[in-house]
Amino acid sequence: MPALPAAFAARMQDQLGQDWPAFTQSLSSPPPVSINYNRAKAAGPLYEGTPVPWNDSGQYLPERPSFTLDPHFHAGRYYVQEAGSMFLAYVLEQLQREQTFRTALDLCGAPGGKTTVLLNALPTDCTVVANEIIKSRYAILKDNLAKWGRANVIATHADGERLAPLARRFDLVVADAPCSGEGLFRKTPEATREWSPENVAICENRQRDIVRQTLPLVAPGGVLIYSTCTYNEGENDQQVAGILEKGDFEALNFELPAEWGITPTRFGYQFYPHRTRSEGFYLAVLRKSGTPAGRVxxxxxxxxxxxxxxxxxxxxxxxxxxxxxxxxxxxxxxxxxxxxxxxxxxxxxxxxxxxxxxxxxxxxxxxxxxxxxHALSLSLHLHSDLPVAALDEEEALAFLRKAPLPPRAGQKGWHLMQYQGWGIGWGKLLPNRINNYFPNYLRVRMSAP
Structure with a gap:
C-alpha cells in the first residue's frame, strides 16, 4: 500500500488517539474476503468459511478464490461484497420489525452490492429501484441484477434532478454517496494516491447536492439510509447533521453487540479495519416525519x-x-x-x-x-418444464468461455444450460452441435490456474 497522505494521517491520529497504531497496522494486513449469498439461490453456504455477524447470508472466506472461474458466481448464487457494507442487512432486519416497505430506491446503485442486499432482505412485493448516473457503471449494475434473478427490481439511469417528479414515492431510500474512499486504502491503492484535502472538499459538496436531491424522494414516515466508505466527519456525521437541521428527519439508533466492534458516532455507525473484519464504512439511518400515505x-x-x-x-x-x-x-x-x-x-x-x-x-x-x-436464464421466474442441459464443472466453464460443447443425442431446440440446478445461459441444441448464446462481452477469458 502507498504511504498514507500526511494530512490524512494527522487527522486520523487525532480522530483515533491511542488506536492509531492498531489502525495503521491493520492497513498493512491482507483485506478479508467476503461474499453475500443470494437467499433465493443458496439455501446454505457453498464454501467453507465463517459467518459475517451482522448478515446471516454473509460469509468470510479463508482466502480469495478465482471467482471468475466459479460457475456458481456466474449463476448469481452469491455476490462478492465487502463485509462492512453488508451491515445494511442488519439495519433492514431491525426496521422491518415495525415497518413495511413497498417501494425502495438505491440511489447510487452500481455496481449492485447494496441492491442485492435490499433484494435479499425486502419482501418480494416491494419494488426496488436501482439507479446509476454513470453509463458504464449502469451496464455493470444491470448485469449484476440479472444474476440475482428477481423481477421486482427496476434499473434506471438518471441523475437526481430527473428523479424529482418521484417526490414522496419511496418508503426506503439508500444513498451510498460517492466519497473520498478513505475506507478503501487497504483494498485499493489508487484511492490512497488520489486522496487530498481538496478532493475531500469536492466530495463533501457533491454529497450535499445528492442529499438535497434525495430528501424529497422519501415518503412521509419513510426511511433514508446514508452511507459512505470513508472516515472523516465532513462526509459522514456532518452531512447527517445538515439533514437533521432541516427538521423533517430524526436519526435512529440500534443496539449492537459489543463484540462486533462497530463504533457508534453522533448519528451513525463507523467501521474501522482494526476493530472489525471489514474495510472503512459509515452508515446512518434517518426517519422522515409524517404518516405513510398508503397507496400512491x-x-x-x-x-x-x-x-x-x-x-x-x-x-x-x-x-x-x-x-x-x-x-x-x-x-x-x-x-x-x-x-x-x-x-x-x-x-x-x-x-x-x-x-x-x-x-x-x-x-x-x-x-x-x-x-x-441472457437475463432470463438467470431468472427465478422460469417455467419448471423448460428443457434443461445439465453441465458438470468442466462443461460449465467451457460454456462460459464459449468453447465448443459436444452435441447431445436426443435433445434439440432451446435449452437452459444449468450448473448444479441453476441457469448460466442459453444453448440451442442441434443434431451436430450446440449453439452457445452466452453473451460475448461476458465470456470468460481467464485460464485455469
Whole structure:
C-alpha cells in the first residue's frame, strides 16, 4: 500500500488517539474476503468459511478464490461484497420489525452490492429501484441484477434532478454517496494516491447536492439510509447533521453487540479495519416525519405497453405460470416480465425517465418464436418444464468461455444450460452441435490456474 497522505494521517491520529497504531497496522494486513449469498439461490453456504455477524447470508472466506472461474458466481448464487457494507442487512432486519416497505430506491446503485442486499432482505412485493448516473457503471449494475434473478427490481439511469417528479414515492431510500474512499486504502491503492484535502472538499459538496436531491424522494414516515466508505466527519456525521437541521428527519439508533466492534458516532455507525473484519464504512439511518400515505396514485405507462396476446402465448412456456407477472414490450420489441404490483411505480418512472430496464428482460420475438435474453436464464421466474442441459464443472466453464460443447443425442431446440440446478445461459441444441448464446462481452477469458 502507498504511504498514507500526511494530512490524512494527522487527522486520523487525532480522530483515533491511542488506536492509531492498531489502525495503521491493520492497513498493512491482507483485506478479508467476503461474499453475500443470494437467499433465493443458496439455501446454505457453498464454501467453507465463517459467518459475517451482522448478515446471516454473509460469509468470510479463508482466502480469495478465482471467482471468475466459479460457475456458481456466474449463476448469481452469491455476490462478492465487502463485509462492512453488508451491515445494511442488519439495519433492514431491525426496521422491518415495525415497518413495511413497498417501494425502495438505491440511489447510487452500481455496481449492485447494496441492491442485492435490499433484494435479499425486502419482501418480494416491494419494488426496488436501482439507479446509476454513470453509463458504464449502469451496464455493470444491470448485469449484476440479472444474476440475482428477481423481477421486482427496476434499473434506471438518471441523475437526481430527473428523479424529482418521484417526490414522496419511496418508503426506503439508500444513498451510498460517492466519497473520498478513505475506507478503501487497504483494498485499493489508487484511492490512497488520489486522496487530498481538496478532493475531500469536492466530495463533501457533491454529497450535499445528492442529499438535497434525495430528501424529497422519501415518503412521509419513510426511511433514508446514508452511507459512505470513508472516515472523516465532513462526509459522514456532518452531512447527517445538515439533514437533521432541516427538521423533517430524526436519526435512529440500534443496539449492537459489543463484540462486533462497530463504533457508534453522533448519528451513525463507523467501521474501522482494526476493530472489525471489514474495510472503512459509515452508515446512518434517518426517519422522515409524517404518516405513510398508503397507496400512491397510478400513472400510465410511457414507452412500455402490454404485449400482444400472441406474444404472451409464445412466451408462456418460458415463465412460471404461478408468478404474477405482466409481459410488457417496447417499440423496439424488447420484452420484459414485471410484477403487476410494480406497474404503478414503473408508470411514474416512465413519465420522467428515458432509460429504464424493468423486471426481467425476456427477449425478442423472431417471427412466432422467442429468442430469449441472457437475463432470463438467470431468472427465478422460469417455467419448471423448460428443457434443461445439465453441465458438470468442466462443461460449465467451457460454456462460459464459449468453447465448443459436444452435441447431445436426443435433445434439440432451446435449452437452459444449468450448473448444479441453476441457469448460466442459453444453448440451442442441434443434431451436430450446440449453439452457445452466452453473451460475448461476458465470456470468460481467464485460464485455469
Amino acid at each position: 396514485s397510478k400513472a400510465p405507462l410511457r414507452y412500455f405497453s402490454k404485449a400482444p396476446g400472441a406474444t404472451e402465448q409464445a412466451v408462456a412456456p418460458w415463465l412460471d405460470p404461478n408468478s404474477s407477472l405482466a409481459l410488457l414490450t417496447t417499440p423496439k420489441g424488447q420484452l420484459y416480465a414485471v410484477p403487476k404490483e410494480g406497474l404503478p411505480l414503473l408508470g411514474a418512472l416512465s413519465q420522467s425517465l428515458s432509460k429504464i430496464d424493468p423486471g426481467t428482460p425476456v427477449g425478442v420475438m423472431k417471427g412466432k418464436q422467442l429468442v430469449p435474453d
